[in-house]
Amino acid sequence: MPQTLRALDMDDHPQVEVLSEGVWSGNDYVPDRFPIWVKDQNVSVFGILEGDELIAICALELVPGTTIAWAEGLRVKEGHREKGLAKKLVQHIKGIADEHGVRTLWYATSSRNEPSMAVAERVGFRLADSVGYFRLYRPFPDHPKPSLSYIPLEVDSDRLYDILLNNPELVESTTIPMAWEFDFRSKEGLERLSEKTQFKVVFDGNGDALSLYCRVDRKRKEELTSAFTLFARDRSIFIDVLSRMIDEAASANADRAVFFLGPRATEWALASGYVTEEFVDRKFLLYEYNPAAESGA
Incomplete structure (x- = not known):
């Protein structure tokens, strides 16, 4: 089935909730943050759909008045992981950040999230800081x-x-x-x-x-x-x-x-x-x- 990468809006919120059900035992923050992101002019949210099914999501948040931005909320739906979708989304986010003149693109994750760390390293991110938690x-x-x-x-x-x-x-x-x-x-x-x-x-x-x-x-x-x-x-x-x-x-x-x-x-x-x-x-x-x-x- 063909895949489409596009910007998301509030009509996609129900699918975001479904996608996040398998994250952190259903305690993912992304469904709550999604409406805020969509309304924020400094945030762009992108997703990959397979047919009509949302299978991956990531947001780019620009820090106003700076050349700093965040890649956040990177999620891939269960059953679609380890297929390069996260890498594809982050590469897209990087391109959008470059268009906005971003000079520092940050991405934060836990040291227990090895797939997330691997994606960051594969697409050119370097480890900038590490703190106890x-x-x-x-x-x-x-x-x-x-x-x-x-x-x-x-x-x-x-x-x-x-x-x-x-x-x-x-x-x-x-x-x-x-x-x-x-x-x-x-x-x-x-x-x-x-x-x-x-x-x-x-x-x-x-x-x-x-x-x-x-x-x-x-x-x-x-x-x-x-x-x-x-x-x-x-x-x-x-x-x-x-x-x-x-x-x-x-x-x-x-x-x-x-x-x-x-x-x-x-x-x-x-x-x-x-x-x-x-x-x-x-x-x-x-x-x-x-x-x-x-x-x-």
Whole structure:
């Protein structure tokens, strides 16, 4: 049966729901996001149909005012996988991104999603960042009380930019994760991230930054997830901030807390006893593709 690659619209929503039934045991976010994508002028959603059946989907989201874009929501229907459909869609997304002058195309996935990683690598993406990742569920585990000696300070993006310049070892990479996304640790990137969250920094007595963290809440199907980002330079500060984040999740009445961690924090989390076997060595990955670099521009 012939296959067609085309832009999708709201008339395709029922088929998107059917396609996603076999993803994450029916808990895929794509059916909920699809109507938002279709209405957003910065998002283009494409699908591959076999006859009238939708068998693959992927979205391209342009970050306004930048040359950055995301490839997201890549899904292939059960019974049609390992047939090159994902590669075909991503190649198309890359072409559209190039037409829009995109210089940084990002794609994020779990280290447990080997087919997704393989597609990214086959079509020219490179691994740009890797962060630790684990979850806790309500009721949250017992944990130490946060110390009264440390008072996290809320900082805006300009202050945070200066802090990171003066404490470059606090965030080891050029990007910062936030709730299944990333952005650059540049002044502009921090401004974009600050529109979605409130950054907090813990300092020592000399004014050196010991930890950076933030939180974003997401609600889906009546369940609330608190997603935290945490970087730390000191193990005792890591334990203290982790306790604060667990308290924040409990106060928000979150059903789960998700943690995205810098390298040192990832190591300390594994030794904390909070990380279950499911999340040992699990990473959240950022892949990057630069259309201009490939074309030699």
